[in-house]
Amino acid sequence: MNYDVVIGLEIHVELLTASKLFCGCSTAFGREPNSNCCPVCLGLPGSLPVFNRRAIELALKAALALNSEVQLQSRFDRKNYFYPDLPKAYQVSQYDQPLARGGYLEVEFEDGIHRVHLERVHLEEEAGKLIHAGDSIIGAGHSLVDYNRAGIPLLEIVTAPELHSGREARYFLEDLRTVLLYSGSSDCKMEEGSLRCDANISLRPKGSRELGTKAEVKNMNSFRSVELALDYEVGRQERVLSEGGKVIQETCHWDEEKKQTIALRSKEGSSDYRYFPEPDLLPLVLESSFIEELSRQLPELPARRRERLQEQYGLEKEEAFLLTANRDLGDFFEEAAKEYPDYRHLAKWVQGDLLYQLRESLKKVDELEPGLLADLLLLLDEGKINRPVAKELLAEMVKTGADPKEMVKDRGLEQISGRDTLLPVVEKVIAQNPEAVENYRRGKKKALAFLVGRVMAETQGRADPAELNRILQEKI
Numbered sequence: 001m002n003y004d005v006v007i008g009l010e011i012h013v014e015l016l017t018a019s020k021l022f023c024g025c026s027t028a029f030g031r032e033p034n035s036n037c038c039p040v041c042l043g044l045p046g047s048l049p050v051f052n053r054r055a056i057e058l059a060l061k062a063a064l065a066l067n068s069e070v071q072l073q074s075r076f077d078r079k080n081y082f083y084p085d086l087p088k089a090y091q092v093s094q095y096d097q098p099l100a101r102g103g104y105l106e107v108e109f110e111d112g113i114h115r116v117h118l119e120r121v122h123l124e125e126e127a128g129k130l131i132h133a134g135d136s137i138i139g140a141g142h143s144l145v146d147y148n149r150a151g152i153p154l155l156e157i158v159t160a161p162e163l164h165s166g167r168e169a170r171y172f173l174e175d176l177r178t179v180l181l182y183s184g185s186s187d188c189k190m191e192e193g194s195l196r197c198d199a200n201i202s203l204r205p206k207g208s209r210e211l212g213t214k215a216e217v218k219n220m221n222s223f224r225s226v227e228l229a230l231d232y233e234v235g236r237q238e239r240v241l242s243e244g245g246k247v248i249q250e251t252c253h254w255d256e257e258k259k260q261t262i263a264l265r266s267k268e269g270s271s272d273y274r275y276f277p278e279p280d281l282l283p284l285v286l287e288s289s290f291i292e293e294l295s296r297q298l299p300e301l302p303a304r305r306r307e308r309l310q311e312q313y314g315l316e317k318e319e320a321f322l323l324t325a326n327r328d329l330g331d332f333f334e335e336a337a338k339e340y341p342d343y344r345h346l347a348k349w350v351q352g353d354l355l356y357q358l359r360e361s362l363k364k365v366d367e368l369e370p371g372l373l374a375d376l377l378l379l380l381d382e383g384k385i386n387r388p389v390a391k392e393l394l395a396e397m398v399k400t401g402a403d404p405k406e407m408v409k410d411r412g413l414e415q416i417s418g419r420d421t422l423l424p425v426v427e428k429v430i431a432q433n434p435e436a437v438e439n440y441r442r443g444k445k446k447a448l449a450f451l452v453g454r455v456m457a458e459t460q461g462r463a464d465p466a467e468l469n470r471i472l473q474e475k476i
Helices: 053-065 166-183 223-242 288-297 302-313 317-325 327-337 343-361 370-381 387-400 404-411 419-432 434-441 446-458 465-475
Strands: 003-014 077-080 090-093 104-109 112-125 129-132 143-146 153-159 195-205 215-220 250-255 260-266
Touching (some): 003 166, 053 153, 104 166, 166 195, 195 223, 317 327, 327 370, 343 370, 343 387, 370 387, 387 404, 419 446, 419 465, 434 446, 446 465
Parallel strands (some): 215 250
Antiparallel strands (some): 077 090, 129 143, 250 260
């Protein structure tokens, strides 16, 4: 039997605040275990929570960026369950009155653009973190708990069950991360746990509209892991159903080393959590003017920016996608474009040589002045330097922020051109390498490249390559 795959995601995003959701403890990552804690986030008797206004602002910006309908009144509830990383034995979350409802994200899959709908966006407090003895929770001899993370403001984004493969889930998450980064709501560092994803996945007979029994998959700590884990779980459920078995509603752990899902426990339903209104917090009541002001503060979002870059600068779709995947990279390109009008040439340098040098030097694009790249490309276009010199200068620019015009002047790097200047060097190289000259005359094209290299060495890489090739071929 053939099956349709149905996937819904629950994405947890730590908001980019300096303090926790209901207390003043720091949210800084990597501190000494259990050092960012207080009676409020540990739930000690007599402690009372107080709203973090900044967390609410960031949550609202994310919801607005995701086209969700912000609710003028929402409420916090207690979600009751016992687990070692939850010091209160309940989590302050939102249930039937969330911060925002609905919303969508338009994502380009392999068969075109799809609108993936959201069910809700709500605020809650983060749980602590368990550190297991061994490689994973499976078979761990013991676990230690760090409550530094407990109480960090967390945004939960729940999609409708509209994804149908691990690849689609990955594409959705990549685009979601970009939108959240643009909104400024989170740093979305999966390696630090500030963006995490759980997936509910089920199979149903092809063409059926009734959902099958779902399994929840956890512990996917990269986009690649999400794709691999969901595709594995599809295969597992297919095998169970094809052998006449039934899929059990359970929570599964993705084992990154073994590349397989492993059953952890039966999956709870919402009734198991015994939600009830949080008695220590009043309902969250918002004014329309406050929401409108936050909406005005949002930058141009990735999808619209991609369209504009193609229209305004004549870029290909792939070029626009790359430049908008990182907001700072797009900003750099647009600033440089104010001084360098060959936009396609600029885009190729930004996406190619510049990104390579940034990775090599471990620098961020916002550390480099856009006008310096514009100056470098103008020197190249004007024939004052050649491409090898330009690439050498770019590497130095990225590392030190040096001015390319000053470097050309101080180091005497201007391109050597003109027949009268190059001819003596060419004749010298030809005289010194008779075997290579003869090989070229016999049809070995690589011999010419060798001779070009020898002239470049003599001129310290400053010879005009096009003119050099013409002169060499003429003389040979």
